[in-house]
Amino acid sequence: MTTEMKKIGAAGDVLVERRGNAGLITLNRPKALNALSLQMVRDLLGILRAWRDDPEVRVVAIRGTNKIGRPGTPDSLFGCFCAGGDIRFFHQAALAGDAALDDFFTEEYTLNHLIQTYPKPFMAFMDGVVMGGGMGLSQGARVRIVTERTRMAMPETNIGLFPDVGAGYFLSRCPGHVGEYLALTGETIGADEAIGYGLADVRMDAAALPALWAELGATSWPSAAEAEQWVASKFIANTDRPVCATGKIDTYFSLLRVKHIVDALEKAKDDRWAAKVAVVLRKRSPLMLHVTLEQIRRARSMTLADDLRMERDMVYQCFHLRPGAESVEGIRALAVDKDYQPKWQPARIEDVKPGMADAFFASPWSAQTHPLRDL
Structure with missing residues (x-):
């Protein structure tokens, strides 16, 4: 079954689509590099919980739009995953004493936990900018795909914060003391380092992403076990992880x-x-x-x-x-x-x-x- 892409939320910053047995999510706030608003967090929580409980959804995938291509066309898809949380909102809410600031972090961390513990194969297309909250959306994925355009970082110490969204957990499990290095410096890394440090699984050419996205929607998995096997054989079994000296x-x-x-x-x-x-x-x-x-x-x-x-x-x-x-x-x-x-x-x-x-x-x-x- 193919359905049209549906806008979620008043601003349409999250697009969702059911194609066959795949649940497909597109972050659609390109002018802000897909930075997460409170409404986007709530939309993502709602759809992921619904798909978790829907037996016909076997695989879930998430990507971002970019601000270069024309909205709604293939050249606007991919190229930027998510630059993090909406820090301008953080600033305004903190100065105003707005309780929505506390709601944002509680609900964002709940979303991070849901992704990290998701019972179905969850795939993150980590093309372009993947920073802060974008790492929270992707580090729990079963398959974390990076490209030659990936620019990954947890840069929070640069703005007087700390790397959150579960970064204590996933950075501390990088080899050696890479976690301390990435957390303190906010250094931006590319695809090979991301894989070598255990923060990504598969490197693909950015040009190949649309075909894979289409394949997800066109492939039928009669059972959850067959979907799991497809993901394992296509991505996990063939992972060749480079070694990064630390x-x-x-x-x-x-x-x-x-x-x-x-x-x-x-x-x-x-x-x-x-x-x-x-x-x-x-x-x-x-x-x-x-x-x-x-x-x-x-x-x-x-x-x-x-x-x-x-x-x-x-x-x-x-x-x-x-x-x-x-x-x-x-x-x-x-x-x-x-x-x-x-x-x-x-x-x-x-x-x-x-x-x-x-x-x-x-x-x-x-x-x-x-x-x-x-x-």
Whole structure:
């Protein structure tokens, strides 16, 4: 059975289509690089829950539109997956004391958990920009497809936040201390590194994606088992994972404290990579670097649900602790005023005292009242 693509939500920012046994989702907010709004999160939760419980849906896939092609035409599909959450909304809601900000994170993390635990094959077409909330939509997928255009990152320390959407869980499980490196620096990586670090499964040419998308809609799977077998044989069994050396990263990012990492990088002689990374870290929020390092190391021994609950506590503190000094200021400097001169508090890594990060891990809720208690 083929159905027409249907717009979900008043703005039509999410498009859904049932083709045969496939449930197909297209993020359709290209001018914002498919950044997630609260309504988009709610739309995605609704459709994924419905398809989870529909025995005729065997496989689910998600992609994004881009802002180059003409809307509704093949050249507008793919090319940009999702740039994250709508940080302008975060800024406005935080300043206004809007409760929708808390709703956004609770519902987004619920969505992340649903994808990570989805009982049916879930495929993410991670073409183009895949950052922040886009990683939350894709890291739980059974098949994570990247292309030569993939630009992947968790850049939250650049705006006074920490890598959330379950990043503590999936980054801490990268080889060696790559998780600390990606979380602290916000470094953008391509397809081969993504696969080598365990953050993607399959590399394809971007030009081949439309045919695969069409194949999903045209293939009939009489049973869930046959759909599982199709996915396993076509993608998982043939995965050839490149090996990415992590020795240099491990040398620095295994060190105990942020100050130790930066000092070692700055003292490395004739190492351009180390010097470059040190400069990047000096630009990030000093306080949130400390919070993020602690997050990744705590999450390494956590379950997904416990990590998401921890991150929900952390993001509450980011916007309510002072209230939101680092996060509101970082978003202002990067996305609102665009002066790119955030006034971090404290201003230097050396000024972050032991224990300052601890407040971010204090939960404002009991286990019984936590908004993610049912995960």
